[in-house]
Amino acid sequence: MRRWLALLLALCCAALAVPAAAQSPADAAYGRLASDSYGDIEAGIAALATTGDPRAGAVLRALADGRLLYRADDRALAIRDGAALADARTGAALASADGFKPVRVNNRVRRAIDAATGTLNLVAPDPATRRAAAEAVFKARDAAALPALDAAIARETDAGLRRTLQEARAAALLARPGTPEIDRLGAVDALRERGDGDAMALLRGLAADPAQSVRDAAARAIAGIETRLAIVANVQNAWYGISLGSVLLLAAIGLAITFGVMGIINMAHGEMVMLGAYTTFLVQEGFRRSAPDLFDWSLPIAIPLAFLAAGAVGVLIERLVIRHLYGRPLETLLATWGISLILQQAVRSVFGPTNREVGAPSYMSGAFDLFGLSITWGRLWIVVFAMAVFVGLNLILKATSFGLKTRAVTQNRRMAAAMGIRTPWVDAMTFGLGSGIAGIAGVALSQIDNVSPNLGQGYIIDSFLVVVFGGVGNLWGTLVAALSLGVANKFLEPYAGAVLGKILLLVFIILFIQKRPRGLFALKGRAVES
Amino acid sequence: MTMSWKTWLARAAVAGGMALAAGAATAQETIKVGILHSLSGTMAISETTLKDAMLMLIEEQNRKGGLLGKKLEAVVVDPASNWPLFAEKARELIAKDKVTAVFGCWTSVSRKSVLPVFKELNSVLFYPVQYEGEESERNVFYTGAAPNQQAIPAVDYLMKEEKVERWVLEGTDYVYPRTTNKILEAYLKSKGVKAEDISINYTPFGQSDWQSRVSSIKSFGSAGKKTAVVSTVNGDANVPFYKELANQGVKATDIPVVAFSVGEEELAGIDTKPLVGHLAAWNYFMSIDTPANKDFIAKWHAFTKNPKRVTNDPMEAHYIGFNMWVKAVEKAGTTDPDKVIDALPGTKQANLTGGTSEMLPNHHITKPVFIGEIKDNGQFDVVWKTEGLIPGEAWSKQLDGSKDLEADWVKLKCGNYNTKTGKCGGA
């Protein structure tokens, strides 16, 4: 019935418009798009969405992608597709691009496109598109979308999607002036079930509702959502903490080998991390040049390469410098500090002082929702990766013959040598292993931080603190220390602020070391007593 | 072993001797220009570009025949992002190398550190970076933006175009964000924004974990009013900040972020596809289509032999400052600092975006203000610009302490003249 009315109305309008300007509503809408005023373009988009013109979807998509061109003198519109050019109104191919400029897009226009394509896509065949469309309509809070929403709800078969559509409808109903009280109450219910920040934002808007019942329902719904969000916030904090902890763990675990196991105060550790990050950059550059389609493989390939690159540099450093300094642990600090200066400047000379772009593969972009918890894929992978590195390293040290030799050499060099172990070889390999692990960490850190010559400097102090707090020479200590510092930091941050939180943690570590001068998990035995 | 350290000492002595000899040999034939930008340490990331830009400008001027019939000679030193070293190097440039003018500094603290040196030895400093204002010194020419040339127009744009009612002022904890946010807070309140709709937060330098901050921005933004973030987050911390914004899905259409310290150079390190639509306010964008800018970019690519190098706002500031200095020296007919300082106010120079900037008596310049939206190729699309050029204000009209102060080095010969008491403050 309603649809018939709309059709009738459209026909009337068309009948009135044709004799007057010889222009259809679609034509008029297209005309407004061919402008450099954002206001006109915005109005054109809204008009186009309601005309039902079959080409509207394609035109709006082109506009969103910056592929819609216009010519100012005759208001012609064209869609660029690669090198080809087609008339936006008819789809006919155009020969020349003379005088065409891209239609400009700003946030206002982008919002209008989202709302318009949302309405258009509510009945798209692909469920993911429909979901995105429903969310866009929810955010747009546009009463004009109600008929389209009603039609979509009637057709929708997926229960979850229908709920999203109902929420979008609730938002639209509340935005429309004159919605009956009973519908407003229904809308409040739908929003309460949605239960997130966006829903609360809408409910807050009802504080001035004329009906007492609606105001009360909204207040109750808000209270309910707040309680829920508070719980979620705590879980979220814990997750942030774990994720920060994994970053600390990654940064520190290589140091747990070179400093913790070998006793070298390795100030060049951060630079090994940096080398890993730059290896990632090089690998990605290679992929961008030769095989952009396989970009998602860049990280899996960068991991072994970063290990080898940083490991090789580590072995080189050990052979050239550090092997002369065994038994003089404090002097390794000076030499490795010098090495770190050289490495930083080398990278600066080769790659320039500015940040280098390291992109995120598709599986590390974006976030997903888990019971109201927003978890970003990138962080999740880093947590998984950190744990995998930890387990792998433990296996190497505990379950391989190389690991056995490493432990033998670091515990008692002379005895190990007497047993026939090639201690120089073991030293070089162990330092290489620690450096290589740092390189791997660089691959992960390149995803969340600057890839610049200063990358390593930002992590070196934290790394030493983690290793010392956990107990030198103990990998499990490093794990526990990293995670607990991460979580503590994230729970302090909302109350104390980022800076004060960090200061408090530093003071805590200083005091903690007084209580347990050898860290959380102190090694026992004669070797450590001095 | 004896040999190695002896040889080393000998070499160091030779290097030092050569440096002294080189300094003495070329002192007479050229006009020396000092370049005081960090080439190592944390600020190298931003400042190295400016050193290259200055070398290019000097080379170009020499190709045009130099200045006053002499060739220009650039003296480059590395203050290594170390603030006391800035003062030491400034002193070295002026007293030992006898440079006639210095182009340099990026952070406010480096400028504050060299200020006494320039006053004492009476030389000229061109400072090319947007800063917090609240300063006007006889020996310094500020070619970057004052707060009224960047922050206030940006907020106006957000209020008008994006209908923003709720504000997060997010900054790194140092003087530029503190002052800018103070000015913005006063300005927003004067426009009727309520205190509970403004959230001010500071993070430390080099903040790399933004998870909690971004999530609290999201929740602050879900209070039913259109929210925007005004970011004065400093250099290094921006990449992780934007990466986190992208990952947590804070889209420009929901909560736009307008930044004052993020330009083409900073974006070169990030994939900008998820950031499309976030904003920046500057006085120059590389994407601005004017013949002068095209020419400048082409020269820059040729000079750096890298067709991908970007240009940015502080580079344009150096371009304007350097050309103003050249004109002033030509007008004065000498490089004598006192004469050049007197000749500079009133000097006009076409900027790269189509207008003509003028050095004002308060040693700041007139500049256009552009609001750009981030595009997917790391560039900005200008969505708004001011009508004409905005004169830089040394003293903010929004702050209690400074609204009565006026800087005028032409008539009043004073950088902080108090209009109420009619006295020139300071020493």
Add this chain to the structure above:
Amino acid sequence: MTGSRLVDGKGAVFLAVLAAAAVLVPVLNLTMPEGSPLHVPTYLVSLLGKYLAYALLAVSLDLVWGYCGILSLGHGAFFALGGYAMGMYLMRQIGPRGVYGNPVLPDFMVFLNYKELPWYWHGFDIFPFAAVMVLVLPGLLSFVFGWLAFRSRVTGVYLSIITQAMTFALMLAFFRNDMGLGGNNGLTDFKDVLGFSVQAQGTRVALFVLTALALALGYLVARAMTVSAFGKVLVAIRDAESRTRFLGYRTEHFKVVAFTVSAAMAGVAGALYVPQVGIINPSEFAPANSIEAVIWVAVGGRGTLVGAALGAVLVNYAKTMLTGVLPDAWLFALGALFVLVTLFLPRGIVGTLIERLGSRRAKARLPGPAPDALAPELAEEGRGS
């Protein structure tokens, strides 16, 4: 026992050079005409003054590291605290000459809307108070820190890392604008000290001479401590702490005293440094600065005091020269210097010189660490416990 004399051979050379510098530099600066090859330009005077302040810091560090085995990676914190105390005095001396003309509040407080002076700023307008604070602030911090750490027997790298944590925490704290100490910009734009303009040539020369005197005094104090019986115990602690404890010495008391004296000395160095460079800001707390100070000591020769001072001057001279001559590559040269010194001059410049020049007897009375004492951990392990 000539080795226990307050001023031995190298000390005499050192003090003589220092005295010569303290006399010659001012004379050549003030009397020689500008063009003369003998003229010492004023910028060089301040630069040398800065080197000497660093040298004093290095001597203070050598006292604890070279003679007591406490590798402090946080001595920059004491230096900076002394500097801040001096900076606060200099700030208060500006008075109404700031840009806003406020007679009491420093400029940065005016534009951050402070209504009144924070309590901890009171008293710093009086020089004697500030001078006492230069000693007390770093001294108190080091006393509390040392008392806690040494009593709990935190040693070796653990101690190094927590001193680093201390200076890092202080850096973060001082970066906060809410601390009321100028945040990142720190304290700057000083006008005068004790009524003399800090920019005047005469003041600069006077500050240089004062710094030279302070360095000489610092050296003598450190020397007196190390040649006394007290110093013997320190060296014993360095080489075998457990054994010394078993002999009945309360090693932690000795360590706390040495640490506190050393920190106060570093504070004096900082206080002299600030008026000469014209700024104090939180990056002085940066852990990298403290590590660099350790490197000066190592380059010059650990456990020789004179070497520490020499190392500080040499490394900083190299830095000044290289950042000017090789602005794009000076870090290579500096980095290589550190690596080569550790590899080829394990005793540092002075330590090696003494070893080469001295007779067997001189070698025997070398107060520096014995070869195996460079690695107390290993040495002790070798002896068995």
